[in-house]
Amino acid sequence: LPHKGKYSKYAAYENYIAGIINQNYFGPPIEDAIITILKLFFPNKRIGDIHNYPKSICDGIEKSGIILNDKQLKPFLILDSIDKENPRVEIELYNSNEYVLEYEIKPK
Numbered sequence: 001l002p003h004k005g006k007y008s009k010y011a012a013y014e015n016y017i018a019g020i021i022n023q024n025y026f027g028p029p030i031e032d033a034i035i036t037i038l039k040l041f042f043p044n045k046r047i048g049d050i051h052n053y054p055k056s057i058c059d060g061i062e063k064s065g066i067i068l069n070d071k072q073l074k075p076f077l078i079l080d081s082i083d084k085e086n087p088r089v090e091i092e093l094y095n096s097n098e099y100v101l102e103y104e105i106k107p108k
Contacts, residue, residue, distance in 0.1 A: 010056050017060025017091075025066050030093075035101045036073040039090040041083040050080055057089065066093075075101050 038054055040047075058070040067073070073093075094101075 013056050014060040014063055017057055018064035021061060021064035021066055025064070027066075029065055030067050030072070030095060032072070033074055033096040034067060034072050035094040035096055035099055036076045037092040037094075038076070038078045039092070040078065040080045041086065041088045041090070042080065043082070043084050043087040045082065047080060050078060053089075054078060057091065061091070061093075077101070077103075 038057060040050065040053055054076070058073055061067060061073065062070040
């Protein structure tokens with residue numbers, strides 16, 4: 001993506017994600033499937049289309065070198081919430097050879 005113009009913020013955010021990961025992960029690239037939990041904390045209810053947020057985050061994870069391809073990020077769970085005091089993104093990655101994701105949907 002170009003670093004100027006319409007997509008410059010996307011590229012900057014992708015690089016930011018990669019940088020944060022590179023500051024915190026020092027192991028070899030992971031080749032297995034990765035259970036991915038993405039928690040989005042927004043400052044208010046003006047959220048937008050939640051399905052658009054993961055793309056730049058996944059590209060940043062791949063760019064960091066922790067994985068070979070963002071197709072490894074599966075299964076993928078996206079959760080959103082409001083946190084006026086501390087809006088943020090939390091990324092949890094689990095090697096699928098070591099963990100299993102289980103979920104349950106219950107009636108209210």
